[in-house]
Amino acid sequence: MAPGAELPMETQVVATTEGLHQLGALAFERRAIVEACGTPQSLAELAVRLGLHLNVVRVLAGDLRAGRFLTVHEPRAAISTDVDVLRRVINGLRAIPTAAGRA
């Protein structure tokens, strides 16, 4: 299996400073991915932004990580049963502005 093929779709990808400086070494989709990743985003968002299939982005992101153009931040293992994370998400959702809150 290609590196990256198993990455969850919410995995965050960020360009490295070196990657942004070496854009000229890349072409086509690889270059577009590194350019877009000047802002951290998920593989799913990247796929939409660049009009690429999610699985293509997964594989290319894996390649680009190996080449140190990108850093890839996979969700933590067992995050779904992490009490601290669950509490943070609950508190975060309670604080988001809703239509009623804005009215």
Added chain:
Amino acid sequence: MDFIAGPRTLPEPAPAPMPVKMVIAGGFGVGKTTAVAAVSDVPPLTTEAAITEVAAGVDDISLTPDKTTTTVAMDFGSVMLDPTLKLYLFGTPGQDRFGFMWDDVTEGALGALVVVDSRRLEDCFPAVDYFERRTMPFAVAVNRFAGAVPHPLDAVREALDVESEVPVIEFDARDSESVRDSLIIVLELALARAMAAA
């Protein structure tokens, strides 16, 4: 002149937030994307996900016996909860009735909201069944459609035959506060389970 760092022409990319995700499931046209849109910071995006298995006996796979994956459109949104924590909301593809093997979407999710139109209750059976088998925390959220005859929640619970632990609630997929509160109900169940297991 002493240069300690090299010349910087590009700003350092911002650090990535920790991603977490929840799933919004249910039958076709029950309001999944509406619910995602109600709380997402950005209008829902559509990408393609692979369904890796087709429910035998439901979809006709006899014509393509070798085909084990198919690609479907999937809507998702996101909420920046704080600068280091980003919640993604993935709506499962609309073809729920035809197959429900979306491990690609649900893997690692904190929990799921199963959206139900009480006039077409059976459409949510595959989703309920899926999350029960995965032992993923979920709640059943009956969407209040304008003009729809409301069914008592007790009757919905009885028809779905879900465990007593599973919340069966009413919500409005268009209302951000209602969707937000429904997601919190799912997360509180997830938290209770995580604490019980700790």
